[in-house]
Amino acid sequence: MPGKNIANAAPLSSAEIELRDELIADVQMLAGQIGERNMARYPQLNTAADFIENSFSRAGLQTRRDSYDLHGRACYNIAAKIPAAPGAAAPLAKPFGVSKPPSTILIGAHYDSVLGSPGANDNGSGVAAMLALARRFAGKPAQHTLRFVAFVNEEPPYFLTKKMGSFVYAGRCKARGDRISAMISLETIGYFSDAQHSQTYPAPGLGVFYPRVGNFIGFVSNVPSRNLLRRTIAIFRKHAEIPSEGAALPAFIPGVSWSDQWSFWQHGYPGIMVTDTAPFRYPHYHSATDTPDKLDYDRFALVVSGMEKVIQALAIAPR
Ligand SMILES: [Zn+2]
Numbered sequence: 001m002p003g004k005n006i007a008n009a010a011p012l013s014s015a016e017i018e019l020r021d022e023l024i025a026d027v028q029m030l031a032g033q034i035g036e037r038n039m040a041r042y043p044q045l046n047t048a049a050d051f052i053e054n055s056f057s058r059a060g061l062q063t064r065r066d067s068y069d070l071h072g073r074a075c076y077n078i079a080a081k082i083p084a085a086p087g088a089a090a091p092l093a094k095p096f097g098v099s100k101p102p103s104t105i106l107i108g109a110h111y112d113s114v115l116g117s118p119g120a121n122d123n124g125s126g127v128a129a130m131l132a133l134a135r136r137f138a139g140k141p142a143q144h145t146l147r148f149v150a151f152v153n154e155e156p157p158y159f160l161t162k163k164m165g166s167f168v169y170a171g172r173c174k175a176r177g178d179r180i181s182a183m184i185s186l187e188t189i190g191y192f193s194d195a196q197h198s199q200t201y202p203a204p205g206l207g208v209f210y211p212r213v214g215n216f217i218g219f220v221s222n223v224p225s226r227n228l229l230r231r232t233i234a235i236f237r238k239h240a241e242i243p244s245e246g247a248a249l250p251a252f253i254p255g256v257s258w259s260d261q262w263s264f265w266q267h268g269y270p271g272i273m274v275t276d277t278a279p280f281r282y283p284h285y286h287s288a289t290d291t292p293d294k295l296d297y298d299r300f301a302l303v304v305s306g307m308e309k310v311i312q313a314l315a316i317a318p319r
Contacts, residue, residue: 012298012301012302015305016301016302016305017301019132019301019304019305020297020298020300020301022128022131022132022135023125023128023129023132023190023297023300023301023304024292024297026055026124026127026128026131026132027120027124027125027128027190027292027295028292029051030048030051030111030119030120030124030127030128031113031118031119031120031124031290031291031292032118032120032291032292034047034048034051035113035118036113036115036116036117036118036119037111037112037113037119038112038113038114038115038153038155039070039071039073039075039112039153040115042073045075045111045112045152046076048111048112048127049065049076049078049111049150049152052078052111052127052131052150053065053078055131055134056078056080056131056134056148059080059131059134059135059138060138060139061080061081061082061134061138061148062080062081063078063079063080064078064079064080064081065077065078065079066078066079066168066169066172068165068168070153070163075152075153075165076152076165077149077150077151077152077165077166077168077169078111078149078150079147079148079149079150079169080134080147080148080149081145081146081147081148082137082138082139082140082141082142082145082146082147083141083145084102084141084142084143084144084145085141085142085143086141101179102143102144102145102179103144103145103179103180103181104144104145104146104147104178104179104180104181105144105145105146105147105180105181105182105184105311105314105315106146106147106148106149106180106182106183106184106264107130107133107134107146107147107148107149107184107186107311108130108148108149108150108151108166108183108184108185108186108260109123109126109127109129109130109149109150109151109185109186109187109260110123110126110127110150110151110152110153110154110155110165110166110187110259110260111123111127111150111151111152112152112153112154112155112165113155113290114155114156114286115155115156116286116287116288117286117287117288117290118288118290118291119290120190120290120291120292120293120294120295121188121189121190121191121276121278121282121284121285121290121294121295122187122188122278122282122285122286122290123154123186123187123188124292125186125188125189125190125295125300126185126186126187126188126189127150127186129186129189129300129303129304129307130148130149130150130186131148132304133148133304133307133308133311134148136308137311137312137315142312142315142316143315143316143317143318144181144314144315144316144317146311146315149166149169151164151165151166151169151260152165153165154166154259154260159258160257160258160262164260164263165260166260166262166263166264167263167266169263170183170263170264170266170267170269171267173267173269174267174268174269180264180269180270181228181270181314182228182232182270182271182272182314183260183261183264183269183270183271183272184232184261184271184272184274184307184310184311185259185260185261185271185272185273185274186274186307187258187259187260187273187274187275187278188275188276188277188278188282188285189217189274189275189276189300189303189304190276190295190296190297190299190300190303191214191276191281191282191284191294191295191296192214192215192216192276192296192299192300193213193214193215193281194213194215195213195214196212196213197212197213198212198213198214198215198281199211199212199213199214199277199280199281200280200281201280202253202254202255202256202280203253203254206247210245210247211243211245214276214277214281215242215243215299216242216243216244216245217240217242217243217244217245217274217275217276217303217306218244218245218246218247218273218274218275218276218277219232219233219236219244219245219246219247219272219273219274220246220247220248220249220255220256220272220273220275221247221248221249221256221261221270221271221272221273222248222249222250222251222256222257222261222265222271223248223249223250223251224265224270225248225261225265225270225271225272226248227270228270228271228272229246229247229248229272230246230248231314232246232272232310232314233246235309235310235313235314236306236307236309236310238309239305239306239309240302240303240305240306240309241302241306242299242302242303242306244306251265255277255278255279255280256273258273258278259273259275261273274303274307282294
């Protein structure tokens with residue numbers, strides 16, 4: 001669903017400037033100070049986990065470490081939960097309908113980086129956004145439970161395998177019978193370009209319908225999650241000050257499955273990915289030069305502030 005192309009973004013509001021400064025600081029911490037973080041850089045991987053856990057705690061959130069064993073070493077998914085308000089009036093889904101128990105809206109981002117890269121955009125940007133959003137919803141219970149999760153081991157050699165942190169996590173959700181109505185994967189969301197031909201596509205035909213300039217944020221899902229995708233984009237476009245494009249595509253098209261939403265699809269949950277399209281736009285993708293200075297923090301902040309509105313709307317939707 002191609003969107004309108006807005007040439008110039010509006011100047012940032014004071015709330016967006018505050019948000020931007022948080023994003024700068026957290027990307028700097030993850031990719032600048034901690035740097036490469038994965039099983040080959042295990043101490044750094046755990047320093048990142050500690051940093052994320054402390055960030056949740058400082059926001060007043062209850063955190064939880066979910067561990068699993070990989071090659072004899074513990075790996076952690078770090079989660080923070082904002083339970084649905086106990087006494088909140090549940091609007092009825094349909095006339096004369098019965099209100100259902102609250103479901104969970106899960107906002108996730110992987111915190112490991114690929115071998116040889118400090119991972120500023122992939123995925124320091126997603127983690128910084130997830131933390132900024134968690135701070136904004138802390139202490140504000142809604143109709144649905146919000147869960148913010150930092151996933152370990154998304155990158156190769158675990159990529160699209162059962163060893164991914166998000167695959168383990170989604171499997172445990174399924175086993176517990178968690179009702180997850182939306183999984184939103186924040187994956188590489190901080191790079192934008194106004195240059196002609198700065199945007200490419202995984203399938204040649206898509207370039208006919210979608211812009212060639214990489215100045216938008218992308219929303220991608222598999223076909224079964226298309227309703228969640230449409231709703232998300234509709235809310236985002238109502239509020240956001242940055243162009244957006246979206247597509248519900250068969251999961252086999254390269255790129256569609258390329259993050260933690262895949263793990264939730266495997267367990268029957270609807271999920272979408274928010275992304276700047278990573279390898280199809282970002283020249284520093286999976287390289288040593290994916291450093292904090294490459295990101296466009298103004299537009300990155302507009303994306304996150306738009307996502308705040310999306311989560312707010314999903315969190316108060318009828319049960
Ligand atoms: Zn990634």
